Amino acid sequence: MAAFDESPMVRPTVQELAAAGVEEPPRQYVLPEQDRHGDLLAADEFPEPIPLVDLSRLTDADEAERLRAALQTWGFFLATNHGIEESLMDAMMSVSREFFRQPAEEKQKCSNLADGNGKDYQVEGYGSDKVVSEDQVLNWSDRLQLEVDPEDERNLAKWRRHPESFRVFLQGCAQEYASRTKKIRDLVLRSIAKLLEIEEDYFVNQISNKASGFARFNYYPPCPRPDLVLGLMPHSDSGLLTILFNNDNVGGLQVQRDGRWYNIMNIGIFTSPVHRVVTNIEKDRLLGCVLRRGCGNYARASARFAG
Numbered sequence: 001m002a003a004f005d006e007s008p009m010v011r012p013t014v015q016e017l018a019a020a021g022v023e024e025p026p027r028q029y030v031l032p033e034q035d036r037h038g039d040l041l042a043a044d045e046f047p048e049p050i051p052l053v054d055l056s057r058l059t060d061a062d063e064a065e066r067l068r069a070a071l072q073t074w075g076f077f078l079a080t081n082h083g084i085e086e087s088l089m090d091a092m093m094s095v096s097r098e099f100f101r102q103p104a105e106e107k108q109k110c111s112n113l114a115d116g117n118g119k120d121y122q123v124e125g126y127g128s129d130k131v132v133s134e135d136q137v138l139n140w141s142d143r144l145q146l147e148v149d150p151e152d153e154r155n156l157a158k159w160r161r162h163p164e165s166f167r168v169f170l171q172g173c174a175q176e177y178a179s180r181t182k183k184i185r186d187l188v189l190r191s192i193a194k195l196l197e198i199e200e201d202y203f204v205n206q207i208s209n210k211a212s213g214f215a216r217f218n219y220y221p222p223c224p225r226p227d228l229v230l231g232l233m234p235h236s237d238s239g240l241l242t243i244l245f246n247n248d249n250v251g252g253l254q255v256q257r258d259g260r261w262y263n264i265m266n267i268g269i270f271t272s273p274v275h276r277v278v279t280n281i282e283k284d285r286l287l288g289c290v291l292r293r294g295c296g297n298y299a300r301a302s303a304r305f306a307g
């Protein structure tokens, strides 16, 4: 498998590594021992019931208090009555699965590396995180990310290269997703403003009408050594909030609190917590989420200023 260890810029996707049956992850994926803190897989079970918030009752003071408690302790909650039908979530997961099932050459048509050598990384498209240094430890996952908001800036050229089902889904349902997740964003922000006893629209009014929303699909192939790698390195999402959708019930997501890692289920709304994803020896895992920002797409904005 020496070929997999060559140039850090032109490397196979994680899905290709897994399909080739590597027995050991290439060195770029292996976390230094000190970052494994003993045992990556030894997270604690969640120490209390997962915070649940009924979005349809957020105007009630007791439900708003549950939101406050969830955000002050964990920085995330599981949303019930969120207004996004199961069928819409299922459709999103099945078309994204279809995307990842395509041959590598097809997926590469939507690469997030426009020039193919890693220099021109774009936030939209298929690939992995931007590689900024030779020592960067890589995630054991591949990603497809598309901007769904603002609507008039959707990159239709990129969508056109997707499989028919994905394109039809995105064209047909992207609007639905965009508007539902925007409603959730505004509802939560209004509720937080009320909890803080400031004007209800204080936060909502500061959101640009060019605020971006990204649909992200992370694919975590099975990994031969889940004790050595992470599906996603510890991070805190930028932006206002992230809405995660269900993923075939394969665990892996963990959230940190007071220096300890806790396993959590996969549906939820994240505002600020540090989280990571561990991998699994047997099963692959697919995760869909929508990331909502308060302002425009930085990359697009800087490209515009530059150009």
Ligand SMILES: O=C(O)CCC(=O)C(=O)O
Binding pocket: 216, 218, 232, 237, 244, 252, 253, 266, 275, 277, 287, 289
């Ligand atoms: O895969 C997951 O459960 C979390 C994904 C995530 O944290 C992200 O894409 O920022």
Ligand SMILES: [Fe+2]
Binding pocket: 235, 236, 237, 242, 275
């Ligand atoms: Fe995240």
